[in-house]
Amino acid sequence: MSKPAVKTAVFFLSVLACTFLLSYAWEHGWEAKISRLLDLPYDEDFEDAERWRFIITIIAFSALSLVVPTAAMHFLFVRLAVSHTQLLSSRETAVSMAFTDALTGLPNRRSLTGELEAIAEKQPSPEKVHALILIDLDRFKSVNDVFGHGIGDLLLKQVGKRLVSIDVPGIVVCRLGGDEFACTVRDQYLTAVEELGQQIEHIITTPFTIAGREHSVGASIGIACMPSHGHTAEELMRRADIALYQAKKSDGSNVQIFDPEHERIEMQKYQLGEALKHALVADNIIPYFQPIVDLSTGNTVGFEALARWVDGSRVISPSIFIPLAEELALINDLSVAIFEKACHAAATWPSHIGVSVNLSPRLLRKTGLALKIQSILLASGIAPTRLTIEITENMRLEDMPLASETLRVLRQIGVKLALDDFGTGFASIHHLKELRFDSLKLDRSYVAELGCDAENDAIVRSTLSLARAMQMDVVSEGIEDVRQLDWLNLEGGRFGQGYLFSKPMPSSEVHTYLNRVNPKIAV
Template sequence: MRGEDMSAAKKALGKPATEMFDDIPVLQRKWRAALRPGERLPRYEDVMLGSLGRLADHIALLRYDGTLELSRSGRYVQTWLGDERWDISVAALAPDCATALIEAAANALDEGRPHLANAHCVRDGMVRTYDVLALPTTSRWGTTLIGAYINERGTQYNLLDAIFSATDDAVVSLATLRDADGQPFDFQVVHHNKSAELILKLPSGSLLWRRLGERANLLASPDVRELLLAVVCGGRGEQLEIETDGRYLRLSATAFADVVSLTMSDVTALKRRDASFRLLFDNNPMPMWVFDAETKQFLSVNDAAVQHYGYSRATFLRMRLPEIWPRDEWDSHSEALECIGDTYRSTRNWRHLRADGSEIEVLTFGRRVTFDDREGYLVAVVDITERRKAEARIAYMAHHDGLTNLPNRDYFQERLKQALDQAGGKRVGVLCIDLDLFKNINDSFGHPMGDRLLKEVAERLRTVIRGTNLAARLGGDEFAVILAADVSPNEASACASLLIEMLSAPYEIDGLELVIGASIGIALSPGDGLTSEDLMRNADMALYRAKSDGGGVHHFFEKEMDLQAQKRRDMELDLRHAFANGEFELHYQPLVSIVSDRISGFESLLRWRHPEKGMISPAEFIPVAEDIGLITQLGEWVLREACGEAVKWPVDIKVAVNLSPAQFRSRNLVQVVISALAQSGLAPKRLELEITESIFLAETDANLATLHQLRELGVGISMDDFGTGYSSLSYLRSFPFDKIKIDRSFVKDLAERPDCVAIVRAISGLGRSLNITTTAEGVETEDQLDWLRAEGCNEVQGFLFSAARPAGEITQLLAKFGQRASRAA
């Protein structure tokens, strides 16, 4: 830090900061405003970056990963710490500041919200009180960061000035006057305190700048003159006691070149000095004592020490200092005492014994003093037991999941590396566990219920995974297990089967019976990997296979899985290039009205024409696009493209566009639809948006509000794959759909299965009753068409009429049904 910056910071640090006290509620509101729904802590970037302005000088950025570190600090904070370094352990800072920061940070992380604490510090003789506001955050890299705002509160006290002003000792500074030969002949008063006028019984202001020889007073007496001359000529300190007016005064003089400092102590004011000592020592809230430098005997203890240590005052004064030391620290305590000079400050934490036998950890600060004419040390004690507990809590929190109390991902990786290092070629197993249907619990009953379910899952894992094995929560509904005892494939398989059975058993929470499942992927060293990273990656691939097989099973890693993973990574890369290179196109499948036997609309279907691999099935690339977050951009492109094409068709022909759940999550769907309609000029009534029931499973209220906004635009809303979900009928009560589409699985077996006929009949009847159009998908034969016509379906689509065709073939399809393809007016 530059000199002028440090000077400015010191100036700010030295003034009362009551005008800045309102910064604390401002920062607290900023923290709350940055907290996003579903997150425990806000993002560091949203809280600590941006418009902090002058507050940045008052901010210390703390980072913890097992230990608490100072990452950055403002100029004000550096002055407070007396330390300009960054990226150091907080424990390496001044103990009073470190204690305040660690305790504030630990409480903020423990509570999951801002924590306001205060710190009492002594700087250059000034006793100052500071507010310390800890703001817990998390960064985009997963690191936990605490922004600590530090600011002085209230009045500050200068101990030296207070003692100097309150003391009964007179302090007078005199300049030596010399004659032409350089010999001292008189002295002039250049400074004195108030007590000097009182002791000398002189009017205020009458002493300053006066020569001693000009006036008759105590200082002009021959004894005092002789004392001052001796000091100036001899170059060493001198003392003198005199009696005047029934008072005994002790004079001490010291010369600094031609300036003499004269101190006059009124010995008769001993009682008042004792009262001052009691104020500074006996009534101090910090435990303090005086002990004999030679014998280590306690000479005096204050009330705070008596209360904190539990010994009576009489007992304390019969004890020696080693009696409060644990026996295993006697040598180190003794060595430390031998090395101290006039002052002492802890360079380490010490353990002390209380009267009840309990131990506390302390920092000690000492100064050599004379007490009752005996050489000793005045000691002040700071109890850091709670600070050490806070550090232990931080270390524990750094390695454990805050919700389930299981080890977290970092600790899991650390233990896995240890297990592999100690394996000596023996097998170590990794089981990656993912809960099946957990998302449904969250969506149906809310995140608090999901959190309670995760705690129950963790408790079941604890009952099974013991000894050298380890169960951990990696995040969300993902868990993992280390099997470290030279596990065989059969043992790993048996363990996985037991875990699936155990985790799939019903859970009862608040009278509700909740049922989930579990899928597990297994990797065994050394065959499936020699490093923790390889084992975790391969176990995760095995888990992906287990999920793909429907869940509720376990799979071992196979080398073919790695090839499939590479194939998927290649597809992800190709997908991103495909969108940028314009490789996607829309095909259109006709929707045919059964009554008029004419095309009533077209469903737009996305196709990918790869330059080397040709046409790629949507069943292959759509799930990958959803996983990598590309589906929203693709969906918007499809909507604009379909509207732009449909505006060329006759006015009675509609276009249907499928919407993904990801488009609803983006929360700008309505604006995207409005934009597509406006750019193309297509009438809203000619656009149908097809959704699946999965949209109702997540954030129902928000999604319903979006659907109603779209309905108000005049856009039609259709439910796709009706009848295949769990609650399709309830959705018809939630929203007035314009159309329901009967899934192809019911149409396929109409001629052979009476139950399919019954389902189609029920859905058609339901549509007629609710005035909702019914469309049957996957019609491939005339028999199926006859059945659907007989059951009252309104509309059909399928290969019987046409597969999905490029936009250039729309004219031919319309002509096939005797319809003109002229552009709408």
């Protein structure tokens, strides 16, 4: 190779090397420093891949500038500038969309996280707090369902506008999604934060006029403050969520400030829920059986199966775990497990002794339940006529055609139906007529007052009379003393159960009990 060619090659490579070093230094250090020094805008969010793409582009243009005419290079540089401008514009749009709610134009959940992190970096003034206020609209779903999502969207926009109009220095309003909003405030007295919560509730519960029609929604509001309720964005968000949950459950104020006791209760509930899941898998939820007695003879005619959670040496009350099972959607599995165990236990009893099992409203809405029950009866070997299914009076049968049809099918094969907790819920004569219940179970709250309250006695007499007229039996729950027993015998209450006769017992004790109280007929 000739000396001129070598010199040209060395020059060419030197230019490219210098270009690389300068562009690399610019992208990975100089740009940020010089921009800050000159107070120029600087985007720190470029990824390494984008920076290397820029470096390679600069090197390519440097190489081309050595061999391409000046006019052509000018054209290429103009195109590069346009392309770069478009890239920056696209990035700005993408960033804006990532941090902004598309419907309301408010900052979104991601933006709220950034705001909370910024708040956490600076402590409030003495005796003041930073606060996060979470807002959940009540009855918004009804507006959506009845009037459509278009009206619902307009309502959400109006909610956003009202929240933004609140005159509090430094307030930041965000939409988290759905019907959830949030506000943050800095350096406020706690009393001012509480007043702000009440103000938010008021402006949201004031009716909205949309398309010439008034629409009303409610608001549940949870508040957590920094530093008393947490020092990080995550802690503040979690504890505001707990306060919001309490506001939704509250029968009083819809504005709740975080209480550490609520967090302790929620943690206990979570731990109990996990233990309940394991108990179901381990088969530790079992039926205990309480006798149902013919009050006139004292003979046991059946048993009610009551779910019990046996945890080592202790038995956990159903009043604790049944509501939790419903909340965690475990109630169906639990109900089926108790039903199956109860039927298999009843198969070992005398053939005239029946078994009553309570089925949850949620399970009764499940497709194929009637066939499932028939298969369990067949597998256990007990006659359908020995089975009584109890349903709670609080279940609205008119809202659940599938449940009603399931109960009708079961009745056709001989299964008896009982209406549990009669007198405490929504039962009506229509229910009794349509489903043709075989018995009513008089709630223990009425039995407890027998002979002590004239109005209570009149209600029970009327119930007994109604049942006789409709050819139904009445089983009185919670009989605990002879006074109640004598009153029921005198007024014609035929059946009952309660601690006067026996506490619920495990399956292993049923035969011993029957041998003691029904010695002539027990096996």
